[in-house]
Amino acid sequence: MADKHARPDSSPDTSAPAVTRTMHGKILLVGIDNPPVNALGVEVRRGLLAAIEAADADANVAAVLIVGAGRNFIAGADIREFGKPPLPPALPDVCNRIEACKKPVVAAIHGAALGGGLEIALAAHYRLAVASAKLGLPEVQLGLMPGAGGTQRAPRLIGAAAALDLMLSGRHASGTEAAKLGLVDRLAQSDDILAEGLAYTQELLASHASVRPTRAANALADRDASRAAIDAARKDTERKSRGLFSPLKIVEAAEAALDLPFDQGLALERKLFLQCLDSPQRAGLIHAFFAEREVAKAPETRSASPREIARVGVVGGGTMGAGIAVAVLDSGLPVTMIERDDEALARGRAHVERVYDGLVAKGRMSADAKAAVLARFDGSTSYDALASADLVIEAVFEDMAVKKAVFAELDRVCKPGAVLATNTSYLDIDEIAASTSRASDVIGLHFFSPANIMKLLEIVVPAKVSADVVATAFELAKKLRKVPVRAGVCDGFIGNRILAVYRTAADYLMEDGASPYQIDSAIRQFGYPMGPYQVVDLAGGDIGWAARKRRAPTRNPKARYVEIADRLCERGWFGQKTQRGFYLYPEGARTGTPDPEVEAIIDAERKRAGITPRTFTDEDIVRRLMAIIINEGANIVREGIALRPLDVDMTLLYGYGFPRYRGGPMKYADTVGLAAILADLRAFEKEDALFWKPSPLLVELVERGADFASLNQQ
The missing domain is CATH 3.40.50.720 (NAD(P)-binding Rossmann-like Domain)
Structure with a gap:
């Protein structure tokens, strides 16, 4: 059943039980069989709970062995349940019941043991894994955190530093690494996980091994080292995960494992988990998670080899x-x-x-x-x-x-x-x-x-x-x-076509009164790693200059054109490679400092263009730049350059630094409300009817009360 020759992954068979129970001598073999990846759906949770209760009630059962069928132990939550009301039993209750079992419970891990799957294994008393297994707590990638005891059991088992590394990175540890960390007790000698699991459980029974709740593990015994690891993780997270909600909640929960009794730590973990669940970042990250998988499905991949x-x-x-x-x-x-x-x-x-x-x-x-x-x-x-x-x-x-x-x-x-x-x-x-x-x-x-x-x-x-x-x-x-x-x-395809209007809108803001440094700062606060002028300096101002000169003969003579960047390029200020662009980079510095000479050039260009500078708030800057990105994205979808709004989202996320936790510009537009985006465009259109003209697709969606998400389903 669950060995290396087990059933191949396939479509779910609703007639077969998701959890099976078979006696092997005095060992109750609990098999998880929920294809394609053994996700923790409600039937799996119910089956596991019933199996543990049955084991405790049956005098013929001396130990429990949990094994996954197919390619995985348990690959995580059931994505088919995302966004739906939760059905009992809750995963924390299942994990707590496994840990409370009066008979030794062994988790034999092959393939993926991720998220809730690893939390099930952590709740068991003993763990065995094949070398190629993948163990991890990747909830942070969906704007969440482990919510079924992972933040409390993992630090107690492997220490604060190692547990926080797994939870904050979302990475997968191999079975080999997991054995070194102490996340599992033994590394299997073969890939036959059923035979290995039965042999290990039999060995435990022969040695009269006792029930060993993970909550009693003592990897946090060195309190000073644990405190130092938690403090270091908090500082590192504040620096690397600026703007993200769930990472610091993970650190807070891990700290509770050090400072609070286990049950109080579980209660805090659950409270923090629900806060993450309610965060708009979760919606953005889950959209990105599904869109990344959907974007690979082009019509040609279905029709041709x-x-x-x-x-x-x-x-x-x-x-x-x-x-x-x-x-x-x-x-x-x-x-x-x-x-x-x-x-x-x-x-x-x-x-x-x-x-x-x-x-x-x-x-x-x-x-x-x-x-x-x-x-x-x-x-x-x-x-x-x-x-x-x-x-x-x-x-x-x-x-x-x-x-x-x-x-x-x-x-x-x-x-x-x-x-x-x-x-x-x-x-x-x-x-x-x-x-x-x-x-x-x-x-x-x-x-x-x-x-x-x-x-x-x-x-x-x-x-x-x-x-x-x-x-x-x-x-x-x-x-x-x-x-x-x-x-x-088309010129620029999806990404560079949007980049062109984004840069143009930023140039308009700069000529109209905002400094490039304020614009960059506002965009970084929104969640981008870099502002538009930092990106210009990194890529090289000469690249954009060449593109502008190439387009000059076909540029609409009615379109506004800002010449500030051209003035810098004419001086040979191309950014980091020339030690100055919009910023100064003395002695090859990677981080630039504002340049008063650039500000003087901007002032001169404003006077030449007859523009009286005005004040913009950071919110004004973000609203204008997001409005033009979303508007151009709508045009790109309308013209068929992108198949769906989610294709625009993935392009901006993976190529241009759009903050992942916002899901992409089209998902962000749905979050803000398309009517609000259209209202902004209508207001900006009064200043420049050519540049800010609302996309007919955006207008149509607002008129019929639809959103971009509805187009992803087509």
Whole structure:
């Protein structure tokens, strides 16, 4: 039943019991069988409670062994119950009843034991895990915290520092790590979890092992060390999790494990858990959780099978090309890099090696592992080296003529059926595809810098591309562990198109009276890691300058144009790489300081434009910038550039720093109310009817009392 040959994951069988009970000698085997992942639905909770009560009442039962069927022990809460009224028994009651059992209870863990699943295991008296198991308390990622004793039992079992690390990061510990931490008592010697669990339980009975409530564990005995760990976690959390609600509640609950009797600690945990449950951040984070899974479901992934990708080429060895090469190498695929000459190729290889050297220096990779990765990396100055590539990603200068020249070479040398991808940020991919003899093989793969770290991958779908090429792109994203978002062709696609209006609205605010430093501060307080002008300085002001000059001939002559950024660029102030942009970066500093000369330039530009500066509050700034992001997002959905509002949300979350706990701009709009957003746009429209014109989709939704969420269901 629950060994390595157990039933495969499948659709739930409502006729089969979610929890089974079988006697193995004097051991009551309690099997959790709730496919596909053994989630803690109400039937599982009821079944576990009944099984423990039956064990206590049956004199023939000497011990209880809890094992999961299929691939997991218990993967966590049942997402089908999210947002619905809770049904008894509550998980804390189930955990407390397991711990109170008069017979030894053993949890045998394989696969995932996450969230409530790990809390069930913590409530047991003994724990066994296979090396490949994944144990964690990831509730923080949904704006929640462990609410069934996890904050009280984990610190008592493994200490405050280790428990807080698991709870605040949401990461998964392997069975091997869990054994080292003391989270489990024994590491299984094989993957046959049923046989291992029965043998371990039998061994415990033979040694007359007693009931051992986790609440009695004493890893907090060194109170000074525990207090220091809690204080350090609080300071670190205040710094890293600014604006987030649940992390500090987790710290507070862990502190209760040190300071309060167990039952009082449980009561406080439950109180704090319910506060997290009521927080609007939970709604935003849960939306992000589900949207991240939904966004990978593009129409083409349902209608076509991906092509096989065994070898990848990357054209360009600059920062972006090297980052893409690293991302592909990390997935296990071989990479061939193409550069124009030996010197450029050497720089490209150095960029790639520098990433792995950094990992080795930090102890996150061995020298042998680095060597093994680089053995899959080669380079050439001849496009002919790409003859056997299944996929080639172009990452050269953002210029149409340059990119067409690259694709002419790819068209010449690449084998039939090879996927030809461009990493362009703005350019017309239909035009690039049309310059080849194989438009059906051409697609956009827009990575974000640094490409080996940033999770977003915009998959830009030109008009003539084959469905199987789109499916291949989504399969590649999965291999690269990216969040893929399907986008249509337009200037900037989804993300950079929104970025353009966001920056324009910020420039209007700056010219009208707000300083760039106030604007950045207001956006950081909203939850972004950086403000728009900090981002400009980080990326390089020359990049936006080049884009503005490229668009100049087609710019609407009636559109307002702010020249402040151009004045800085004309002085060679491109940001961090030149030690000054909107901010000053003395001696290569990574954090900038305000520059009085920039403020003087802004004042001069206001006078030149005949603008009398006015005062904006931080709330004014946020309302304007969010209104334009939401409005442009609505236009993008209306035009079909994005399939759904959630695609816009994922793009902004994973590519542009939109605060995850707000769910994305379209989810945020629903939270604020679309009527309020439209009212703001109507007010701003009086100042500039061209820029602030409300999206017809937004107007339509308000008129019929609908929201963006309703469009995600279509």
